[in-house]
Amino acid sequence: xxxxxxxxxxxxxxxxxxxxxxxxxxxxxxxxxxxxxxxxxxxxxxxxxxxxxxxxxxxxxxxxxxxxxxxxxxxxxxxxxxxxxxxxxxxxxxxxxxxxxxxxxxxxxxxxxxxxxxxxxxxxxxxxxxxxxxxxxxxxxxxxxxxxxxxxxxxxxxxxxxxxxxxxxxxxxxxxxxxxxxxxxxxxxxxxxxxxxxxxxxxxxxxxxxxxxxxxxxxxxxxxxxxxxxxxxxxxxxxxxxxxxxxxxxxxxxxxxxxxxxxxxxxxxxxxxxxxxxxxxxxxxxxxxxxxxxxxxxxxxxxxxxxxxxxxxxxxxxxxxxxxxxxxxxxxxxxxxxxxxxxxxxxxxxxxxxxxxxxxxxxxxxxxxxxxxxxxxxxxxxxxxxxxxxxxxxxxxxxxxxxxxxxxxxxxxxxxxxxxxxxxxxxxxxxxxxxxxxxxxxxxxxxxxxxxxxxxxxxxxxxxxx
Numbered sequence: 001x002x003x004x005x006x007x008x009x010x011x012x013x014x015x016x017x018x019x020x021x022x023x024x025x026x027x028x029x030x031x032x033x034x035x036x037x038x039x040x041x042x043x044x045x046x047x048x049x050x051x052x053x054x055x056x057x058x059x060x061x062x063x064x065x066x067x068x069x070x071x072x073x074x075x076x077x078x079x080x081x082x083x084x085x086x087x088x089x090x091x092x093x094x095x096x097x098x099x100x101x102x103x104x105x106x107x108x109x110x111x112x113x114x115x116x117x118x119x120x121x122x123x124x125x126x127x128x129x130x131x132x133x134x135x136x137x138x139x140x141x142x143x144x145x146x147x148x149x150x151x152x153x154x155x156x157x158x159x160x161x162x163x164x165x166x167x168x169x170x171x172x173x174x175x176x177x178x179x180x181x182x183x184x185x186x187x188x189x190x191x192x193x194x195x196x197x198x199x200x201x202x203x204x205x206x207x208x209x210x211x212x213x214x215x216x217x218x219x220x221x222x223x224x225x226x227x228x229x230x231x232x233x234x235x236x237x238x239x240x241x242x243x244x245x246x247x248x249x250x251x252x253x254x255x256x257x258x259x260x261x262x263x264x265x266x267x268x269x270x271x272x273x274x275x276x277x278x279x280x281x282x283x284x285x286x287x288x289x290x291x292x293x294x295x296x297x298x299x300x301x302x303x304x305x306x307x308x309x310x311x312x313x314x315x316x317x318x319x320x321x322x323x324x325x326x327x328x329x330x331x332x333x334x335x336x337x338x339x340x341x342x343x344x345x346x347x348x349x350x351x352x353x354x355x356x357x358x359x360x361x362x363x364x365x366x367x368x369x370x371x372x373x374x375x376x377x378x379x380x381x382x383x384x385x386x387x388x389x390x391x392x393x394x395x396x397x398x399x400x401x402x403x404x405x406x407x408x409x410x411x412x413x414x415x416x417x418x419x420x421x422x423x424x425x426x427x428x429x430x431x432x433x434x435x436x437x438x439x440x441x442x443x444x445x446x447x448x449x450x451x452x453x454x455x456x457x458x459x460x461x462x463x464x465x466x
Contacts, residue, residue, distance in 0.1 A: 016433035017318075020325050020417050027329050028068050031336030036060035038340045039382075049190065049381040052389050055344045063335045071335075075328030076321075082420040085142065085284040086320040086427050087313040092291040093146040093428065094312025095305060099298035101258035102147065106154050107249030118155040118225075119218045125151065126169045126214040133173025134206065137182070138413070139280065139421040140273055141170045142428060143266060143287060149429045157221050158231045160439050163429040164217040167414065167422065168440065172209045172447070175410025178202035183406050186380040191388045191398040198399045201463060202406075205454045209447050216443040232435045257297040265290035319427020326417045330372070339372050340382075347386050355395050356459050359404055360452050362387065366408025374418045379409050400458040407451040415440055 040054035063071075076083065096102050113121050125148065132141050145166045152162030174180060178199035188195050223230040251259075269286040272278035295305035333339045346365045350358045366383065373379040384405060391401035413419045415437050426436055457463075 016322055016417070017325060019434065020322065020329070023417065024068050024071060024325075024328055024332060027332045028063060028065070028336075030342075031062045031332060031338055034336070034338040034341050034345075036337035036341065037344065038337060039344075050340075050383075050385050052385050055340060057341075058337060060337045063332060067332060067335060071328035071331040072325055074331045075326070076324030078331065079324045079327035079420055081280040081284070082139075082323050082424055083320045085139075085280050085287070086316050086323065086424045088284045088287045088291070089142055089424070089428050090314075090316035090320075091309035091312040092143070092287045092294075094315065095291045095295050095300075095308045096258065096262065097146075097312075098304075098308045099254070099258045099294060099300070101251075101255040101262075101294075101298070102150055103243065104249055104251055104255045105259060106147070106150050107244075107246060108251055109151070110154050111246040111249050118157070118221055121151075121155060122161070122165065122218050122221060123214040125165045126217065127210055129166050129169025130173035130206070130210040130213075133170035133175075134177040134179065136270060137273070138170060138174045139424070140270070140283065141166070142283070142421070142425055143269075143290075144170075145425045145428050155221075157224055158233050159429055159431050160232055160435065161217060161221055161224070163426065163431045163436065164213065164220070164439065167425045167429065167436075168213045168217070168443070169210065170425075171414040171422070172213050172411070173206065175406065175413060176202060176206035176209050176451075178206065180376070180406070180410075183376040183380055183409060184402065186377050187384050187402040187405060190380065190384040191402060193398055193402070198403070198463065201454060201458060202403065205403075205451060208450050208454075212446050212450065213443060216446075220439070232439050233431070254298055258294045261294045261297050262290055265293070315430070316427045319423060319430075322417075322427070322433065323420045323423045326423060327420065329418050330374075333372055342372060343369055343383060343386070347383070347390060351390055351394055353394075356456060358394055359396055359400055359455050359459055362401065362404040363408035363448070363451065363455070366405050367412040370409050370412045371416050371418055374413065374416060374420070376409055376413075380405065396459070397463050399463045400455065403458060403463075404455060407448070407455070411444060411447055411451070415444060 035057050036059070037055055037057045039050035041048045041050055043049075093102075110121075129141070129144070129148065132144070145163070148166035148169075149159050149162030152165060153159065155161075178184065179196050184196060184202070188197065265286055269278065269283055272282055272286070276282075291309055292305060295308070300308075346368060350361055350365065353361060366379065369379060369383060373382055384402070387401050387405065388398055390396075391398055414422055417423070417433065423433065426433055
């Protein structure tokens with residue numbers, strides 16, 4: 001009997017849960033090897049920031065072997081807000097899907113813009129989602145992911161096409177945003193620079209990175225059009241999610257009521273985010289309210305809303321639980337008190353390198369630290385008080401140091417398994433983490449190279465605060 005051909009390497013990657021649990025074992029091993037250490041901290045505008053030059057080793061017992069397993073439920077508890085946001089988001093979009101309003105909206109859009117040439121639509125939607133990432137944030141756009149997935153499949157792609165448009169667009173827009181309050185804003189305050197200064201160079205990088213993303217997605221789409229077997233998804237994903245001919249699509253009064261409810265809900269959520277500092281719990285509550293009201297606007301019975309909602313929540317269970325599993329990594333790092341030690345070990349060698357090499361290496365240092373501290377503002381508060389004086393010492397401008405941080409932290413957010421927002425969006429898009437990494441990694445390399453070109457320019461011109 002002839003043997004079957006070997007599977008591609010990316011189809012031999014273990015399940016994401018296996019990968020993350022392997023990282024738990026690696027981190028636990030590090031707690032046995034890396035000495036515990038901490039920086040002294042103080043409050044800056046209500047946030048805890050490290051005090052440069054205060055790193056010191058401390059006596060701390062390494063977590064026991066059983067801590068690997070204990071970290072999982074503790075991680076679930078710590079990440080509970082994101083987990084429930086994923087469940088509620090999945091329920092919301094199953095209700096929206098059941099009303100038919102989303103399909104009618106996407107079908108009408110594709111009918112008007114055309115589906116024979118999907119590339120222009122991919123570029124337009126990529127920059128639209130990029131604008132949301134620039135202005136609104138990262139996790140705040142979770143609710144829009146299924147729309148892009150539905151659109152990607154409607155033009156003949158698979159779920160990865162939609163995930164690339166939404167998660168990639170929002171993620172790259174957020175990572176390179178010249179007005180990112182969580183990274184640039186916090187870092188500017190620490191560096192004592194004018195708020196959102198240096199916007200021109202950051203805007204050039206942002207537009208260039210989004211163009212790379214649109215090109216990357218369009219190339220993948222062309223391969224799918226040529227042969228569906230080129231899909232990176234292992235299961236069969238229909239060439240189109242539309243259930244009727246394009247000519248039959250139009251928006252009814254009921255569709256407008258449902259979509260209007262959704263848009264008003266998003267507007268309320270964004271107002272709360274900017275005016276009252278709402279975050280995951282408030283966003284999830286808004287999702288729940290939209291689901292109930294949209295169902296009633298579609299004249300569904302309460303029992304129908306309930307059935308569809310729980311169907312949607314059940315469909316994202318695996319992805320939701322992966323968020324909690326990944327949070328266990330942070331639990332072990334905190335228990336072993338090795339996070340600050342790793343930050344200090346990574347930052348110290350930079351002072352021995354030439355300015356340009358140190359600048360490029362700084363992006364990689366922040367990329368590694370991002371696994372330990374996936375929060376952008378959290379990493380800024382933990383690392384920039386160290387990196388800014390280091391930049392002054394070696395002749396790097398503070399503006400350049402902030403851009404190096406922004407690149408290393410932001411771009412890797414879309415692949416590190418400790419990023420709860422990324423895992424949440426992948427769960428709602430129903431895209432396996434390992435397939436996403438396989439798809440996104442080549443783009444990440446190209447975007448880093450583009451960023452290094454911009455950082456080289458910054459070093460060459462002595463980029464200042466203007």
